[in-house]
Amino acid sequence: MTEVRGVVATGKGKPVEVTTIHVPDPGPGEAVVRVQACGVCHTDLHYREGGISDEYPFLLGHEVAGVVDAVGEGVQDVAAGDFVVLNWRAVCGSCRACRRGRPQYCFDTRNATQPMTLPDGTPLSPALGIGGFAEKTLVHAGQCTKVDPAARPAVVGLLGCGVMAGIGAAVNTGGAGPGDSVAVIGCGGVGNGSIAGAHLAGVRKIIAVDTDPAKLDWARRFGATHTVNATDHDTVQAVRELTDGNGADLVIDAVGVPQTYTQAFYARDLAGTVVLVGVPSPDMRLELPLLDVFARGGALKSSWYGDCLPERDFPMLTELHHQGRLPLEEFVTEEIPLDDVEGAFEKMQAGAVLRSVVAF
Structure with missing residues (x-):
């Protein structure tokens, strides 16, 4: 002992x-x-x-x-x-x-x-x-x-924990890749991990959404190509305007409250993907029109720990860090x-x- x-x-x-x-x-x-x-x-x-x-x-x-x-x-x-x-x-x-x-x-x-x-x-x-x-x-x-x-x-x-959860939400759970558009709602440690993961995966358009200008500045450092201050702009409308009116291929909710999840749901393209990686509290409830869930298709996913395999992902990401890519x-x-x-x-x-x- x-x-x-x-x-x-x-x-x-x-x-x-x-x-x-x-x-x-x-x-x-x-x-x-x-x-x-x-x-x-x-x-x-x-x-x-x-x-x-x-x-x-x-x-x-x-x-x-x-x-x-x-x-x-x-x-x-x-x-x-x-x-x-x-x-x-x-x-x-x-x-x-x-x-x-x-x-x-x-x-x-x-x-x-x-x-x-x-x-x-x-x-x-x-x-x-x-x-x-x-x-x-x-x-x-x-x-x-x-x-x-x-x-x-x-x-x-x-x-x-947090950085792996964010990177994995984009890469492992969300399957982000070259040519995609990705929006990330919430730019703390996990959200910026998602932005870094999307950038690492070669995503062409990465939209960072937050209410804090300092966090949006952080997001740019990790690879965000566009930023949206949700205090000044409607999140869904702004993401759609930045994606030719379609919505993003992948929207990651790194906050985990009903409001941001609903925004993520409607800010994605038809048949796009929503990934929830922010952790809700036990008392939270979500209400969405079931017809909208059916009509929009796509995938609604939750990401546990970025769906990572530590023995595979930790050494790989450490090496990418040493290479200056992460x-x-x-x-x-x-x-x-x-x-x-x-x-x-x-x-x-x-x-x-x-x-x-x-x-x-």
């Missing part, structure tokens, strides 16, 4: 605390990872606010890059000293989705069996099965994806110490940062 410092959410809406946590030695199939960097994601804030579950206390953080410190019995794919990015959908290989060759939809993803705890023995619920706002964390070994150790941890760790460094607004996570949440809510990253 190891004692480390970690960021814990103790109750709904309460400021997070930096406190001592106990990390067990790895058991069978598990690994302890020494965290080098962990991005501050909206999902962590959702955990703090009780938007995911009420299983407090939470050990927050999940966009992790670090080095494997030790592995448990039976672990063969990673070893102590490996540089890894952690993933929160370690596929099982044996559920009905995996058996059908669709492991990105795995129904039985794996996490560590042993709990990390507070000093009094209270078990912690690690965010997305990771708990990366800590000097070390315990995960299932399948959550460790080896990438090029030359990569900077604060940059490549963002592949662990500007992952542009997502990092600031690097902060562990004690500044609560302040990073405030900056996130104010729209002042694209990503704060805890650097150890």
Whole structure:
């Protein structure tokens, strides 16, 4: 067992605390990872606010890059000293989705069996099965994806969640490609990931939609060819005007509220595709005329983690970053110490940062 410092959410809406946590030695199939960097994601804030579950206390953080410190019995794919990015959908290989060759939809993803705890023995619920706002964390070994150790941890760790979700929503779920038009509603970390993914895929027209001029400026840096300020313009009309009156081939909702989803639905071309990658809250409801759903054809999809396969996608995207084709460094607004996570949440809510990253 190891004692480390970690960021814990103790109750709904309460400021997070930096406190001592106990990390067990790895058991069978598990690994302890020494965290080098962990991005501050909206999902962590959702955990703090009780938007995911009420299983407090939470050990927050999940966009992790670090080095494997030790592995448990039976672990063969990673070893102590490996540089890894952690993933929160370690596929099982044996559920009905995996058996059908669709492991990105795995129904039985794996996490560590042993709990990390507070000093009094209270078990912690690690965010997305990771708990990366800590000097070390315990995960299932399948959550460790080896990438090029030359990569900077604060940059490549963002592949662990938001950036991968965005890129995958465009490329894996949406199937964006050369000649397409793509509109992205919401230009935070996930939305700009989608824009970067569309640009990487050779999309000819990328339309960024947001209400914040600063976020639209960010979108241009990631490859947006056109921007729409939704405060000043009707989103559906603006997207149609930019696509010869037709609507975009692919519209990605990176916000995840009924208003933006409805906009995405009507801003797409006939038989176009809508991808929902923004995460709705449990109380949200959507109402659409069923005749419109039928008459417009196409596809309405949800994107879980960008439908990624970490062992395939993380090394590939790291290599594309090294080649200068994927500007992952542009997502990092600031690097902060562990004690500044609560302040990073405030900056996130104010729209002042694209990503704060805890650097150890």
